[in-house]
Amino acid sequence: MSVLVDQNTRVLFQGFTGREASFHAQASIDYGTTVIGGVTPGKGGMMHLSLPVFNTVADAVKQTGANASVIFVPPPYAADAIMEAVDAGVPLVVCITEGIPTEDMVQVREFMKGKPARLIGPNCPGIISPGKCKIGIMPAPIHRQGYVGVVSRSGTLTYEAVGQLTKLGIGQSTCIGIGGDPIIGTTFLDAIQLFNEDPDTHAMVMIGEIGGNAEETAAAYIKARVKKPVVGFIAGQTAPPGRRMGHAGAIISGGSGKAEDKMKAMKDAGITVCATPAEIGEKVKSRL
Amino acid sequence: MKIHEYQAKAILAKYGVPVPRGEVAFTVDEAEAAAKKIGGSVVVKAQIHAGGRGKGGGVKVAKDASEAAEIAKKMLGMRLVTHQTGPEGRIVQRLLVEETLPIARELYLGIVLDRAVGKPVFMASAAGGMEIEEVAAKSPELILKEPLEPGYGLAAFQARSMAFGMGVESESAGAAVASMIGLAKAYDAMDASLAEINPFIVCDDGKVYALDAKITLDDNALYRHKDLLELRDLNEEDPLEVEASRFSLNYIKLDGDIACMVNGAGLAMATMDIVKYAGGSPANFLDVGGGANAEQIKNAFRILLSDAGVKAVLINIFGGILRCDVLATGVVNAARELNVKAPIVVRMEGTNVEKGQEILKKSGFNFTVADGMRDAADKVVSAARGVKA
Numbered sequence A: 001m002s003v004l005v006d007q008n009t010r011v012l013f014q015g016f017t018g019r020e021a022s023f024h025a026q027a028s029i030d031y032g033t034t035v036i037g038g039v040t041p042g043k044g045g046m047m048h049l050s051l052p053v054f055n056t057v058a059d060a061v062k063q064t065g066a067n068a069s070v071i072f073v074p075p076p077y078a079a080d081a082i083m084e085a086v087d088a089g090v091p092l093v094v095c096i097t098e099g100i101p102t103e104d105m106v107q108v109r110e111f112m113k114g115k116p117a118r119l120i121g122p123n124c125p126g127i128i129s130p131g132k133c134k135i136g137i138m139p140a141p142i143h144r145q146g147y148v149g150v151v152s153r154s155g156t157l158t159y160e161a162v163g164q165l166t167k168l169g170i171g172q173s174t175c176i177g178i179g180g181d182p183i184i185g186t187t188f189l190d191a192i193q194l195f196n197e198d199p200d201t202h203a204m205v206m207i208g209e210i211g212g213n214a215e216e217t218a219a220a221y222i223k224a225r226v227k228k229p230v231v232g233f234i235a236g237q238t239a240p241p242g243r244r245m246g247h248a249g250a251i252i253s254g255g256s257g258k259a260e261d262k263m264k265a266m267k268d269a270g271i272t273v274c275a276t277p278a279e280i281g282e283k284v285k286s287r288l
Numbered sequence B: 001m002k003i004h005e006y007q008a009k010a011i012l013a014k015y016g017v018p019v020p021r022g023e024v025a026f027t028v029d030e031a032e033a034a035a036k037k038i039g040g041s042v043v044v045k046a047q048i049h050a051g052g053r054g055k056g057g058g059v060k061v062a063k064d065a066s067e068a069a070e071i072a073k074k075m076l077g078m079r080l081v082t083h084q085t086g087p088e089g090r091i092v093q094r095l096l097v098e099e100t101l102p103i104a105r106e107l108y109l110g111i112v113l114d115r116a117v118g119k120p121v122f123m124a125s126a127a128g129g130m131e132i133e134e135v136a137a138k139s140p141e142l143i144l145k146e147p148l149e150p151g152y153g154l155a156a157f158q159a160r161s162m163a164f165g166m167g168v169e170s171e172s173a174g175a176a177v178a179s180m181i182g183l184a185k186a187y188d189a190m191d192a193s194l195a196e197i198n199p200f201i202v203c204d205d206g207k208v209y210a211l212d213a214k215i216t217l218d219d220n221a222l223y224r225h226k227d228l229l230e231l232r233d234l235n236e237e238d239p240l241e242v243e244a245s246r247f248s249l250n251y252i253k254l255d256g257d258i259a260c261m262v263n264g265a266g267l268a269m270a271t272m273d274i275v276k277y278a279g280g281s282p283a284n285f286l287d288v289g290g291g292a293n294a295e296q297i298k299n300a301f302r303i304l305l306s307d308a309g310v311k312a313v314l315i316n317i318f319g320g321i322l323r324c325d326v327l328a329t330g331v332v333n334a335a336r337e338l339n340v341k342a343p344i345v346v347r348m349e350g351t352n353v354e355k356g357q358e359i360l361k362k363s364g365f366n367f368t369v370a371d372g373m374r375d376a377a378d379k380v381v382s383a384a385r386g387v388k389a
Helices: A019-031 A057-064 A075-087 A102-112 A155-167 A188-197 A214-225 A259-268 A277-287 B005-014 B028-038 B065-075 B132-138 B156-165 B170-190 B219-224 B239-246 B265-277 B294-305 B324-338 B353-362 B373-384
Strands: A010-014 A034-039 A051-054 A068-071 A092-095 A118-120 A126-129 A133-136 A145-152 A172-177 A203-209 A230-235 B022-025 B042-046 B059-062 B095-099 B103-114 B119-125 B143-147 B192-203 B208-210 B213-217 B250-253 B258-262 B284-287 B312-319 B344-350 B367-369
Touching (some): A010 A019, A010 A075, A019 A034, A051 A057, A068 A075, A075 A092, A102 B219, A145 A188, A155 A172, A155 A230, A155 A277, A155 B312, A155 B344, A172 A188, A188 A214, A203 A214, A203 A259, A203 B265, A230 B265, A277 B265, B005 B022, B005 B213, B042 B065, B065 B095, B103 B132, B119 B156, B132 B143, B143 B156, B170 B213, B239 B250, B239 B294, B258 B265, B294 B312, B294 B324, B312 B324, B324 B344, B324 B353, B344 B353
Parallel strands (some): A034 A051, A068 A092, A092 A118, B258 B284, B312 B344
Antiparallel strands (some): A126 A133, A126 A172, B042 B095, B103 B119, B103 B192, B119 B143
8 A cells, every 4th residue: 555645646737738747647657547638728628748738726626636736737727726726626736846935835724724635745755665656756767666755855855765775676666855945835744654654665755954843743742653764864864054045944953953953853663763764774674 | 135124124114113213324424423313322233234232332322423433433334243144154244223222121023924724923021132042942932923814904903913922011002002013014015935023122212112023034935026126235245146146046145165066956955964964064955947058057166166165066967957968068168268277077867868978078178077966976076075986
């Protein structure tokens, strides 16, 4: 099994006809993902990649039964795209877009309150259940179907960890990139809970970075509830305070968000914390 | 993006926050003229994008205009070092000349994003004049908090609760509440990520003022604030960082000797970490992004190498959207055009990695190819020390 996405996931692309979306939609199709088409306002009725284009998400859902959406819309319009998908009743919305204003995400979060949809991202690589469904921009060949759940705030660092696992012959149940922004939909805690409840996820990898305290919150849950082995890493141990390290969420402000505090909380929770990203694969192997 | 104190105060004044009478000065003459106009004693404040200016000698009181001119002469062009500037400090190029005020109490007002609840939070504290982080660590009970509800901002009752909670006297409470609401409106209207008035003062006569102000804007929202873009002061930014931003490269200069070029912010941070772990010291953070092309790689290379302290270069790319052959072509072209002398260690993984390695091998340049991040870090640290890897 896997979490959130599998062979029954029917994916809709928002911003479908754009260059990036087209490239990644084709890659998803090639991977065997069921892509049902996409939305580009004003281009409804056209065909793109031999799939139908719709003007609105509501139309697309009504006509295709899409149950997941992935957003490749530019930052000024991305928050609106998320709300459109949520409003149309799409249960899983994955937002790849980087650079959405924080204020827009404050509104999105408010809008989503009480609605059943789950958001992954924004500013994330997406989600993949190897061998079943790929939604996002991650390179497919580095993955392998298996039993380790991976959750991470960073894109390429996730690939790094997954690449190491696959080289060691260790497959993944689902890999979730939760995104590098200060306000995100699915958190570490959400992902860890899902993996914990999934009988086919036997171990987890949690890759955090400086900024905020989501890693500490997840660590507290792991300490109380999780019996499966968890391996962790925190990026930004040497980052200078007060500087935004690429990701909008990666900033040590005042005394909070430090790598050492996160690593300590994770160790206290029984998580195997890697000193460097080079040992993530080996540490997982040793805990299986 | 950060803005100067005088710019922040001008904005706050528009939102009804009282600020001391003052003027910005770029020259000694302007500073003297401003002091004359204000009359009496004035305070001369160096305008740099960093806190802790007072301790570093960047805030001085003058009894009259001629003394203000003397101070301005010393301050303009001086290298001001504070705990926030790093040892290299900042050259002072602008001054704010302001009236002095009889301070009775110093309070703190500030707004930041509370990530846990996904909303901005207003913080107020009776312990003004100190850094809020220090207050939070030593006496967190002194910090009062109210969430800003999306679409509503700070309600008057929330502001009153904090004003009375800080012990503001009734005669000043109305003005304090108006200032707090004004600060919240400014934060919202500007798409700020931080807005702070510290100290917010109550004077002997009960009047209130923003004595200092700090506003940081959300870079992601600047596209809808063209007017605020004019407030950017390039002198406050590292020239290499400014250059990098022109090519959409995410570069932060650090003080080590190993230049790093990486795709993805998380991997870039982790690369810095592992270089340090291997005993080296990174010269920079550089994220070339997911969709970099050969031209961007070349520019990234040029920027990395214009840092005179660089002794070796580490390229760590996990190719996803950015294919390894594109990267390798960019690196080879850059090495050729820029006549690179520093040793270069390359670690590539992912899409088209074999093609990429082939291009590097055939280039004739002496690239060291590494297998995995640990190997790459060890090799580049040896190279920086002048040891053949």
